Amino acid sequence: MTNPLPDALATWAEAARVRSLNAHGVRPAARYVLCWLQQALRARDNPVIDAAICLANDLGLPVLVYHGLREDYPYASDRLHRFILGASRDLSLECRQRGVACIQYVDRAEKREKGLVYRLAAESAAVLVEDQPTFVARWQSERFAARTDRAVLAVNAACLVPPAILGDDIGSTTAFRRRHEPLRADWLTASDLMAELAPYDGPLPFVPDRLDTSTDADIDRLVAAAAIDHSLPPSPMFPLGRGGALEKLERLMDTVLPTYAAVRNDATNPVGASTLSPYLHFGVVGPREIMATVEAAAAPAGAKDKFADELLTWREWFHYQASALVEPERYDRISGWARETLEAHAADPRPELETLDALLHGETRDESWNACQRQFLVDGWMHNNLRMYWGKRIIAMTPDPQTAWATACYLNDRLSLDGRDPSTYGNIAASFGGGSPGREGPAVYGKVPTRSDGSTRHRPDGPAWLEAAATRPRPEVAVPADLPVDLYLEGRAPA
Numbered sequence: 001m002t003n004p005l006p007d008a009l010a011t012w013a014e015a016a017r018v019r020s021l022n023a024h025g026v027r028p029a030a031r032y033v034l035c036w037l038q039q040a041l042r043a044r045d046n047p048v049i050d051a052a053i054c055l056a057n058d059l060g061l062p063v064l065v066y067h068g069l070r071e072d073y074p075y076a077s078d079r080l081h082r083f084i085l086g087a088s089r090d091l092s093l094e095c096r097q098r099g100v101a102c103i104q105y106v107d108r109a110e111k112r113e114k115g116l117v118y119r120l121a122a123e124s125a126a127v128l129v130e131d132q133p134t135f136v137a138r139w140q141s142e143r144f145a146a147r148t149d150r151a152v153l154a155v156n157a158a159c160l161v162p163p164a165i166l167g168d169d170i171g172s173t174t175a176f177r178r179r180h181e182p183l184r185a186d187w188l189t190a191s192d193l194m195a196e197l198a199p200y201d202g203p204l205p206f207v208p209d210r211l212d213t214s215t216d217a218d219i220d221r222l223v224a225a226a227a228i229d230h231s232l233p234p235s236p237m238f239p240l241g242r243g244g245a246l247e248k249l250e251r252l253m254d255t256v257l258p259t260y261a262a263v264r265n266d267a268t269n270p271v272g273a274s275t276l277s278p279y280l281h282f283g284v285v286g287p288r289e290i291m292a293t294v295e296a297a298a299a300p301a302g303a304k305d306k307f308a309d310e311l312l313t314w315r316e317w318f319h320y321q322a323s324a325l326v327e328p329e330r331y332d333r334i335s336g337w338a339r340e341t342l343e344a345h346a347a348d349p350r351p352e353l354e355t356l357d358a359l360l361h362g363e364t365r366d367e368s369w370n371a372c373q374r375q376f377l378v379d380g381w382m383h384n385n386l387r388m389y390w391g392k393r394i395i396a397m398t399p400d401p402q403t404a405w406a407t408a409c410y411l412n413d414r415l416s417l418d419g420r421d422p423s424t425y426g427n428i429a430a431s432f433g434g435g436s437p438g439r440e441g442p443a444v445y446g447k448v449p450t451r452s453d454g455s456t457r458h459r460p461d462g463p464a465w466l467e468a469a470a471t472r473p474r475p476e477v478a479v480p481a482d483l484p485v486d487l488y489l490e491g492r493a494p495a
């Protein structure tokens with residue numbers, strides 16, 4: 001059972017983004033309203049912070065923003081940790097500029113305390129969390145809401161149009177686009193509410209970290225001191241924090257957008273894609289700010305429309321789908337016809353089987369697949385046009401469809417900065433059989449349409465590009481004894 005929204009939020013202009021996660025009421029006799037962020041790591045244009053300010057102003061309380069980083073989330077590595085901490089550093093810096101207190105806690109050898117969000121919640125009127133439909137942020141928020149005695153309110157900060165106002169009956173991207181497009185204009189302006197009270201400066205139940213004055217070297221020290229996977233290095237392609245996101249936005253406006261419609265499918269073209277997805281995944285930038293950049297760019301209308309369709313139709317469609325699923329990461333989300341045909345072919349001869357080591361390191365017998373995988377391994381990102389080929393080929397390289405699903409999700413989630421996202425599982429499900437069945441095809445795939453590497457290989461410089469991409473210097477990463485199949489076959493990770 002859940003509660004109705006408190007009046008201040010029920011009448012807020014962005015109320016459609018908010019829902020109660022438990023049945024507890026707001027307790028006005030408190031020190032602050034707690035805003036617990038996990039993935040929406042930006043201080044401005046952040047509806048979770050805005051909702052917290054809206055409620056806090058009504059109660060005459062300050063807001064306290066909290067971001068904690070544990071060592072035991074799945075796939076914690078130097079790559080993910082460094083990117084997250086860079087975003088968190090700028091979150092606290094910009095919270096301070098916005099007049100809101102922000103504290104952090106980073107687990108590491110000399111400092112490991114548990115239950116911090118519960119301790120902070122004990123002094124709060126209510127806790128605002130983000131409404132994320134996949135992976136750790138969802139699992140933690142739901143578990144916390146079930147265990148705490150405080151009101152927990154979840155706010156959608158990831159989408160331009162809150163999925164809740166779209167209804168629950170949309171079954172295709174065409175229908176989604178039709179319903180979503182007319183609503184967009186209403187959601188293009190950020191609330192950016194102002195806190196009426198001074199930043200919270202009272203007692204805290206633990207000694208926090210304050211990252212706002214951290215240098216990149218300080219962040220590197222925190223990463224080095226954490227018990228995480230140190231074999232996967234940070235990506236040089238994605239500068240940290242808001243500075244990194246703003247650099248990508250400027251590049252989008254000046255270089256990418258003008259030719260986007262024409263070159264976005266060319267993986268060999270270095271300006272074909274915005275490379276914004278890691279910043280979007282970790283909320284360093286939101287769709288509103290990106291759309292404002294698109295509007296301001298001197299680019300053809302067709303290019304702007306194409307980009308908006310990727311960002312607003314495709315991305316938000318996968319968020320909408322994931323919001324409707326209890327466990328969007330699971331194999332059984334693949335369409336029924338695709339599971340049926342793939343399972344009917346599970347016993348087919350599989351001459352292209354590869355080891356997990358060869359797959360992880362991009363050292364299979366398929367040069368084109370290796371070129372794709374090296375982007376994940378080295379850059380922590382992959383070009384859109386390569387991803388469908390990459391996903392479909394895994395079906396032939398693994399022993400059965402369930403292992404194929406778990407392998408694709410594992411590689412994407414562990415290596416890519418934008419992994420663990422609604423777009424991860426939605427797109428992998430689409431490459432394993434979105435749309436309608438094709439004609440019975442080659443062994444292993446059944447009615448699942450295959451895809452060739454032609455869109456890259458058949459370009460004039462395609463073969464040379466593929467060869468260079470497939471042999472890029474790469475890190476030697478730790479190879480697990482067993483693939484973590486439970487997460488993708490049985491359901492969410494343990495508490």
Ligand SMILES: Cc1cc2nc3c(=O)[nH]c(=O)nc-3n(C[C@H](O)[C@H](O)[C@H](O)COP(=O)(O)OP(=O)(O)OC[C@H]3O[C@@H](n4cnc5c(N)ncnc54)[C@H](O)[C@@H]3O)c2cc1C
Pocket residue numbers: 264272273274275276277278280281310311312314315316318382383384385387388390391412416418419420421423424425427428431
């Ligand atoms: C098998 C497979 C796995 C994928 N895994 C992920 C993933 O883990 N995380 C992720 O964010 N995207 C994923 N995608 C979607 C897409 O490939 C990436 O969003 C895109 O390549 C990111 O690069 P970009 O920011 O330069 O994209 P751009 O071409 O610059 O597009 C701008 C934005 O539009 C959105 N977008 C573009 N294409 C898609 C799409 N097909 N689906 C949903 N949103 C889209 C993204 O938010 C992207 O950042 C996957 C696609 C496939 C086929």
